[in-house]
Amino acid sequence: ETGVTQTPRHLVMGMTNKKSLKCEQHLGHNAMYWYKQSAKKPLELMFVYSLEERVENNSVPSRFSPECPNSSHLFLHLHTLQPEDSALYLCASSRTQGSMNTEAFFGQGTRLTVV
Amino acid sequence: LAKTTQPISMDSYEGQEVNITCSHNNIATNDYITWYQQFPSQGPRFIIQGYKTKVTNEVASLFIPADRKSSTLSLPRVSLSDTAVYYCLVGPRMDSSYKLIFGSGTRLLVRP
Numbered sequence: 195e196t197g198v199t200q201t202p203r204h205l206v207m208g209m210t211n212k213k214s215l216k217c218e219q220h221l222g223h224n225a226m227y228w229y230k231q232s233a234k235k236p237l238e239l240m241f242v243y244s245l246e247e248r249v250e251n252n253s254v255p256s257r258f259s260p261e262c263p264n265s266s267h268l269f270l271h272l273h274t275l276q277p278e279d280s281a282l283y284l285c286a287s288s289r290t291q292g293s294m295n296t297e298a299f300f301g302q303g304t305r306l307t308v309v
Numbered sequence: 310l311a312k313t314t315q316p317i318s319m320d321s322y323e324g325q326e327v328n329i330t331c332s333h334n335n336i337a338t339n340d341y342i343t344w345y346q347q348f349p350s351q352g353p354r355f356i357i358q359g360y361k362t363k364v365t366n367e368v369a370s371l372f373i374p375a376d377r378k379s380s381t382l383s384l385p386r387v388s389l390s391d392t393a394v395y396y397c398l399v400g401p402r403m404d405s406s407y408k409l410i411f412g413s414g415t416r417l418l419v420r421p
Binding site for chain 2: 196198229236237284286297299300303
């Protein structure tokens, strides 16, 4: 148990569906991340939120829409996805203290299958 | 961010010491070296971080030579449960927009 909780753990959705992934941490962290990991590929950084502001958007298609309502919660809203978007989606959090950043803690991930 | 190079895979046997080396020739003065472990279908887990010389914790040791152009993660007496992918990351710790960029990692297989 890392203190970062992702729900759901598994999700199957059609290409016309709208769904959301949720990430929650109560570690006192103020930076949160979304990663995508496709089969046999490295983790790809998608979004970074620091102090609830998006500070990184790695050219992610607009069918992925992040939301960070507060420092403890992070969402990834999904709509009109493609089969190639099937992957493990991982959330992580870390703490920034001034200009320092601690190591990141990852959730268990959401296994997404787009049919 | 400095590029890292690791072996794609390694094999070992239970009880052996495993050393995984990572090359980072372009490491910057303010970069730290961090290692993560990832099991299948789980998120990566922090193992160890260092800047120079040697760092040891209850899980592993990290050896960093004086020129810091490489580092070696040492896992003492591995068990089957150490089978995982190990990632070496290099980046500034003193950075408020710290981005964790993962490479391909080293896939370690521990055999009985």
